[in-house]
Amino acid sequence: MSESEGKHTADAANAEALNEAPIKPKWNRSPIYNATILGLCSFAAPGLWGAMNSLGAGGAQKPYLVNTGNALTFCLMIISCWFTSGIVKYVGIKGALVIGTIGFAPYSAGLYLNNRYGVEWLVIFGAACCGVSAGIFWAAEAAIAIGYPEPRNRGRMVAYWLSFTRLGQILGGAINLGLNADRSEAGKVSYKVYLIFIALQALGPFVAFLLNKPSQVQRADGKRVDLSILDHPWKEFKATTRTFLKKEFLLLIFWIGQGVYSESVFFTYIALWFSVRARALGSFISGIVAVIAGNLLGVWLDQNQIALKKRARYAYAVIMTLQGGWWIWLTINVTKFKRDGPIYDWSDPGFGAAFGVFVFLVTGFQLNYNFAFFIIGQISNNSQETVRLSALLRGTESAWQGVRSI
Numbered sequence: 001m002s003e004s005e006g007k008h009t010a011d012a013a014n015a016e017a018l019n020e021a022p023i024k025p026k027w028n029r030s031p032i033y034n035a036t037i038l039g040l041c042s043f044a045a046p047g048l049w050g051a052m053n054s055l056g057a058g059g060a061q062k063p064y065l066v067n068t069g070n071a072l073t074f075c076l077m078i079i080s081c082w083f084t085s086g087i088v089k090y091v092g093i094k095g096a097l098v099i100g101t102i103g104f105a106p107y108s109a110g111l112y113l114n115n116r117y118g119v120e121w122l123v124i125f126g127a128a129c130c131g132v133s134a135g136i137f138w139a140a141e142a143a144i145a146i147g148y149p150e151p152r153n154r155g156r157m158v159a160y161w162l163s164f165t166r167l168g169q170i171l172g173g174a175i176n177l178g179l180n181a182d183r184s185e186a187g188k189v190s191y192k193v194y195l196i197f198i199a200l201q202a203l204g205p206f207v208a209f210l211l212n213k214p215s216q217v218q219r220a221d222g223k224r225v226d227l228s229i230l231d232h233p234w235k236e237f238k239a240t241t242r243t244f245l246k247k248e249f250l251l252l253i254f255w256i257g258q259g260v261y262s263e264s265v266f267f268t269y270i271a272l273w274f275s276v277r278a279r280a281l282g283s284f285i286s287g288i289v290a291v292i293a294g295n296l297l298g299v300w301l302d303q304n305q306i307a308l309k310k311r312a313r314y315a316y317a318v319i320m321t322l323q324g325g326w327w328i329w330l331t332i333n334v335t336k337f338k339r340d341g342p343i344y345d346w347s348d349p350g351f352g353a354a355f356g357v358f359v360f361l362v363t364g365f366q367l368n369y370n371f372a373f374f375i376i377g378q379i380s381n382n383s384q385e386t387v388r389l390s391a392l393l394r395g396t397e398s399a400w401q402g403v404r405s406i
Contacts, residue, residue, distance in 0.1 A: 025218035031149040035157050037211045038144055039164030041097060044204035045104045045137055047168020048197045049130070051283065052111060065120060067264065069107070069127035074402035076131025077138065081395030084139035085240055085387045086233030093140055093147075093227045093387070094211050100137020101204030103129040108201055112194035135398065142390035144211070146377045147227045150219050152304050158373045159298025166287040166294070166366065172197065173283030181277055226383045236388075243388045248379045252372075256393065257400040258323070259368030264404040266361040269330070273337050273354065275345040282355065286362035294366045301374050308378075315371055323364045329357045372397075 027033055088096050110126030113119035141161075149157035176193050214225040229236055243249060270282050301311055333354055344354045376393050380386040 022220060023218060023222050025220060029212055029216055029218040031153070031157060031217065031219060032160075034144070034148050034212050034217060035161045037207065038097075038141055038148075039161045039167075040207045041101055041137075041204055041211075042141060042161065043164040043168045043171075044201055044207060045101045046134065047165040048172060048201050049104055049107065049134075049168075050165060051169045051172025052108065052194075052197060065114065065123055066111070067268070069110070069123045070264065071402050072124060073107070073127045073131040073134065074398040076128060077135035077398035078395050078402065080132050080135025081139045081391045081398060082135075082240060083233070083237065084136050084391045085229050085384070086236045087136060088140070088143075088227070088387055089229040089231070089233060089236060092213060093143060094208070094213050096136050096140035097144065097211060098205050098208040100133050100135075100140055101201075101208050103131070103133030104204065105198050105201040106130065108194055108198045112191060112198065115194060116191040135394065138394035138398070139387070139391035142373065142376070142394055143227055143387045146373060146380070146390060147214070147383060147386050148217055148219075148225055150221045150223075151377070152221075153302060154377055155298040155301030155370075155374060156295070157298075159295045159370055162294055162366065162369060163291045166291045169283055170287035170291075173280050173285075173287060176280035177277065177284055181280075227387055229384060229387060231384075239384075240388045240391060243385060244392050249389065249392060252375065252393075253396055256372060256396050259365065259372065260397045260400050261404045262327075262361050263365055263401065265330070266358050266365075269334065270358050273342055273344055275343060278344060278346050278351070278355065281346060282358050286359040289359055290363045290366035293363045294370050297367055297370050301370075312374070312378075315374075319364070319367050319371060322360070323368070326357060326360045326364055330361065333357060 025031070084096060087099070091099065107123075107126035107130040110119075110122035110124070114123050145158050145161050146154065172193070175196060179192060214227045217225040219225065231239060270279050274282065297315060300315060303311060337354075342348075342350075342354075344351050346355075372393060376386075376389045380389050
């Protein structure tokens with residue numbers, strides 16, 4: 001090696017070491033700032049979408065039209081998730097997040113018109129708009145949540161971000177509870193709830209503009225964040241397909257399915273057999289319990305003094321054991337309810353046994369979500385693969401959610 005080549009190599013090594021030296025990030029460039037902005041976007045977009053679903057049937061009296069719309073949404077999300085990494089090449093991960101927030105408000109508008117005037121077509125059209133944009137949003141937010149924070153803090157950051165998604169559900173439940181606290185019968189939710197949701201969802205794209213680009217993020221470990229996509233979109237599509245066919249991801253498909261399949265089941269459950277105010281209470285309480293459980297899981301997954309294998313296996317065992325118990329409980333309840341046809345209000349005998357399983361299934365959904373991002377973060381080998389795996393995770397979730405909504 002010549003002297004000039006040796007000097008160049010040494011300079012490159014010194015520059016790399018300097019770039020990865022621990023630093024004190026500026027508050028508006030830190031991972032926690034970006035997790036907060038990402039969380040606010042999640043609150044405004046999928047959070048409020050989840051809030052409406054957590055009212056049971058999107059707040060309608062019967063779940064069938066809303067379930068059809070949800071099936072369309074999730075089927076379109078499979079496609080848009082798959083192409084997200086190619087979109088990121090042209091607009092960047094921040095641009096993808098902005099685009100992804102746009103389609104949620106039209107769906108809420110469809111629910112509003114259906115609730116107030118009986119209009120059905122906009123529910124389906126809004127669901128299509130939501131499906132196209134939400135797939136991009138889901139894939140982008142997952143990549144940001146995994147790629148922006150330091151690895152040692154990833155569990156807590158993911159839990160913190162996902163808390164905002166449930167915050168939408170909590171707020172929606174609180175608003176609806178205030179408007180419908182005197183309604184102890186079955187029925188649909190007040191149309192005023194939708195007007196509030198539409199206004200908040202319309203703010204989503206503006207909030208997304210506050211996110212830092214990856215090159216602007218300052219991590220405490222000094223390492224740069226890179227979520228750029230360099231390949232041509234067609235090459236990226238083929239690379240995403242190859243990533244999907246890897247053993248590590250194929251083994252996750254059925255596990256992802258069991259984690260997300262329950263959502264349509266428990267939302268339909270609360271729509272069919274509970275009063276309006278009980279549904280609102282369920283939205284509110286289940287969101288709070290899910291946030292607490294998700295953050296406790298995040299703290300456990302970040303206990304870096306404990307071996308990674310032990311943390312992962314213990315978390316998996318606890319989640320699966322609880323999930324199995326809750327499904328047995330739900331099956332017993334549904335078998336009884338289909339025979340007796342009750343409508344439970346919080347003042348009725350047996351309400352606790354009927355209502356509790358809904359709260360715990362929402363909690364299980366949150367725990368499975370948190371753990372899924374933890375796994376994706378562990379099996380990703382580079383920044384481009386993080387974007388692809390995030391898109392595949394959300395696309396696979398969408399496929400299962402489309403099946404469950406049919």
